[in-house]
Every structure is written in C-alpha cells, then in structure tokens.
Amino acid sequence: MNMDVGNLEAPVFRPPSEWDSLLIKVTNGCTHRCTFCSMYLTKKFSMRKDIEDIKNDIRKAREMFGSRVEKIFFEDGNAFVVKSHVLIELTRYCYQQHPNLRKVSSYAHVQDILKKSDDDLKRLADAGFTMVYVGIESGDNQVLKDCNKGATQDDYALAAQKCHQAGIDWSGIFLLGLAGNDPEKSQRHAVESAKLINRMAPPMPRKWYISPLTLEMTPGSEILAQNLKNKFQPCTSTQILEELYTLIKNTDDDLTGCIFNTNHASNYLSLKGELGKDKRDFLHRVEAGIKDPSVRRPEYMRGL
Missing domain, CATH: 3.30.750.210 (Transcription Regulator spoIIAA)
Known part of the structure; x- marks a missing residue:
C-alpha cells in the first residue's frame, strides 16, 4: 500500500x-x-x-x-x-x-x-536516483509517429545506453496491440520492438527490465475515438499473443540481465524471467496460449 x-x-x-x-x-x-x-x-x-x-x-x-x-x-x-x-x-x-x-x-x-x-x-x-520507467510502446517508427509518442527507435536506444552508462536502471514498457489488427503492421510492430530491445542491451553486466502491456482503449483516449470512427481496429486476444511470440522470438538469444515481465493485469499471459535464459520457455508458454484460449487470463480479470 x-x-x-x-x-x-x-x-x-x-x-x-x-x-x-x-x-x-x-x-x-x-x-x-x-x-x-x-x-x-x-x-x-x-x-x-x-x-x-x-x-x-x-x-x-x-x-x-x-x-x-x-x-x-x-x-x-x-x-x-x-x-x-x-x-x-x-x-x-x-x-x-x-x-x-x-x-x-x-x-x-x-x-x-x-x-x-x-x-x-x-x-x-x-545521489541515489536508481531507476527510470520509460513508456517505449514500440520500436516501429511509424507506430510511434501514429500514437504521437514524440520519439524514434534511435532515441530510445540512445537513452537506454545513457542510463546504463550513468548507472540508472532502465525499465522499458512496450504496448502490445498498438499497431492494430492489420497483420503486416502488427508483425512489424513486434519485430521492430524486438530489434529495439536488442539495441538497448547494456554493454556491461547489469540488470535491466522490459515489461510488455496490452492496449486497453480507455474512455477519453484518442485511440478509442479512432476506433469508434472505424479508423482503428484492435487486435484479438490471439493476435496479441502472436505479437508477443514474435517479439520474444526476435530478441537475441544471448541477452543477459534482462528481466522480462508480463504480469501486468492487462496481459493475457503472465510471464516472468530473464531474456534470453528463459526465452525458449517463454515461447513454449505463449505458443500454448495461442493454441488453447482456456489458459489465457479471462477478459473480466484484465484491466489497467
């Protein structure tokens, strides 16, 4: 509390x-x-x-x-x-x-x-400032532009390295589903996000944190207004897990110290471990979630 x-x-x-x-x-x-x-x-x-x-x-x-x-x-x-x-x-x-x-x-x-x-x-x-929490959302520059993030993949990669070098822990947040349900855009969103994760890896041994969340179209948000005008269509739960699978799959196998966490209530599956040590286990569990909807977090239990 x-x-x-x-x-x-x-x-x-x-x-x-x-x-x-x-x-x-x-x-x-x-x-x-x-x-x-x-x-x-x-x-x-x-x-x-x-x-x-x-x-x-x-x-x-x-x-x-x-x-x-x-x-x-x-x-x-x-x-x-x-x-x-x-x-x-x-x-x-x-x-x-x-x-x-x-x-x-x-x-x-x-x-x-x-x-x-x-x-x-x-x-x-x-002085003792230990961590920044950064809403990255995506590694795809077009997605970042469309959601008015005011940053590029290069910006995030540079900022992460500046924090690593200074000794400030880096906690990056990605947003599954932000590209919408177009298969090509969704795939690019996931692949480019994985590419960014690889670029953010510290050059020295230290812990860093990556936490994917899942898009919730909340009242008052512009993306909900876009949805109501049929200008944005959200992903299905299966598409969300496919994005998560693609993101994890495209991260480097030799990532170290990267604490990966999908325990947030918005997500359909709860994963916690280290990329890339636990990468194969993550992929196995996400694949199971794609094939079997019964293992996913029910909609009524999801939220922000």
Missing part, C-alpha cells in the same frame, strides 16, 4: 512495482499526450517550483511513517522532466530524511533523458 502526505491530485498513477513506495509530488500531470492514454486528461501539467515545499513533504513523510520508507517514487507522469540539479537535491534529501531508503525513481519521457547530459545523469545516479 502506497504512502503519501495527502496532497496528490487524483487520479494517481505509478508503476505496479512501486505499490509500496512513498509517493512524492514533484510535478502534476504529464507533458505529453499519446493517443492511447487517458491517464492525465483531467490534469494540466505543472511543476512544483518551490523546492523547499517538496522537501517539507519529504520531511513530513518521515514524521508520518518513521523508518518504514524504503522506496520513493516521484510523481507525476514524467517527473524526470525537472531540471537535473533539482532532482539531485531532492534525491539527496530523500536519503538524508529516510535512513532505510534504497530506491528513488520516476516515470520519464525519452526526451527528458536525452536532454540531460551524461554528467548530469551520473551525478543523479551518484
């Missing part, structure tokens, strides 16, 4: 793995508007400009939760957009106030990372 000091603006979002983190409001909303996302439609993006006010929240959390805080997640949609010196100061202060703290993280748009120098990223890591 998350901890906070009571000033977060609903709705509040964070990665599933941050379920037990202290949530500290650094920004509100998100700087970007992707076609598939309705998460921050009710929020106008803003930054908290008084750093002492944010520090007060961090200090107040110590008074409220004592030594229980081990992880802190900076809200909101892409708090990593904040200037490097501010993030460094806030990160250091988190560790000063919370003696058992072991992780500080946030969502980040790829451009947030690319705008920061290698030295800034290294100083941020040295």
Whole structure:
C-alpha cells in the first residue's frame, strides 16, 4: 500500500512495482499526450517550483511513517522532466530524511533523458536516483509517429545506453496491440520492438527490465475515438499473443540481465524471467496460449 502526505491530485498513477513506495509530488500531470492514454486528461501539467515545499513533504513523510520508507517514487507522469540539479537535491534529501531508503525513481519521457547530459545523469545516479520507467510502446517508427509518442527507435536506444552508462536502471514498457489488427503492421510492430530491445542491451553486466502491456482503449483516449470512427481496429486476444511470440522470438538469444515481465493485469499471459535464459520457455508458454484460449487470463480479470 502506497504512502503519501495527502496532497496528490487524483487520479494517481505509478508503476505496479512501486505499490509500496512513498509517493512524492514533484510535478502534476504529464507533458505529453499519446493517443492511447487517458491517464492525465483531467490534469494540466505543472511543476512544483518551490523546492523547499517538496522537501517539507519529504520531511513530513518521515514524521508520518518513521523508518518504514524504503522506496520513493516521484510523481507525476514524467517527473524526470525537472531540471537535473533539482532532482539531485531532492534525491539527496530523500536519503538524508529516510535512513532505510534504497530506491528513488520516476516515470520519464525519452526526451527528458536525452536532454540531460551524461554528467548530469551520473551525478543523479551518484545521489541515489536508481531507476527510470520509460513508456517505449514500440520500436516501429511509424507506430510511434501514429500514437504521437514524440520519439524514434534511435532515441530510445540512445537513452537506454545513457542510463546504463550513468548507472540508472532502465525499465522499458512496450504496448502490445498498438499497431492494430492489420497483420503486416502488427508483425512489424513486434519485430521492430524486438530489434529495439536488442539495441538497448547494456554493454556491461547489469540488470535491466522490459515489461510488455496490452492496449486497453480507455474512455477519453484518442485511440478509442479512432476506433469508434472505424479508423482503428484492435487486435484479438490471439493476435496479441502472436505479437508477443514474435517479439520474444526476435530478441537475441544471448541477452543477459534482462528481466522480462508480463504480469501486468492487462496481459493475457503472465510471464516472468530473464531474456534470453528463459526465452525458449517463454515461447513454449505463449505458443500454448495461442493454441488453447482456456489458459489465457479471462477478459473480466484484465484491466489497467
């Protein structure tokens, strides 16, 4: 269960793995508007400009939760957009106030990372900032353009390497079904996403994370409006699993340290292991899901 000091603006979002983190409001909303996302439609993006006010929240959390805080997640949609010196100061202060703290993280748009120098990223890591969660969605440049992602495959590959070199853990999120049910587009989406995963592999031994989710057309999203106008047709559950199979199949067999996780509630199958050590097992399980619908997560149990 998350901890906070009571000033977060609903709705509040964070990665599933941050379920037990202290949530500290650094920004509100998100700087970007992707076609598939309705998460921050009710929020106008803003930054908290008084750093002492944010520090007060961090200090107040110590008074409220004592030594229980081990992880802190900076809200909101892409708090990593904040200037490097501010993030460094806030990160250091988190560790000063919370003696058992072991992780500080946030969502980040790829451009947030690319705008920061290698030295800034290294100083941020040295301060104790440990992980960025990056919504990659696809390795296919056309899909990225169509969903208004504001990035290319090259951007993601470069940003991942910048984080690896700095010592910041990389957690990349892909979105199955984002290309729609056209077989050729779906295939390219999966193959190019696998190609990007291969390009993001760190040159040194370290853990990194890849988490495919499945597209949900939520109320208020542009992609739902496209669907209602017959301009976008979603994939079937079988097509989603075929995409997942193609994506895994086209990743390099010698990938190491890549924690691969499809445990998110939007997905039809739950996989967790390491690419490429567990690649054959993953393919076997996805193939079984393609052939036998009974092993898939039922629709009523899926969600965001």
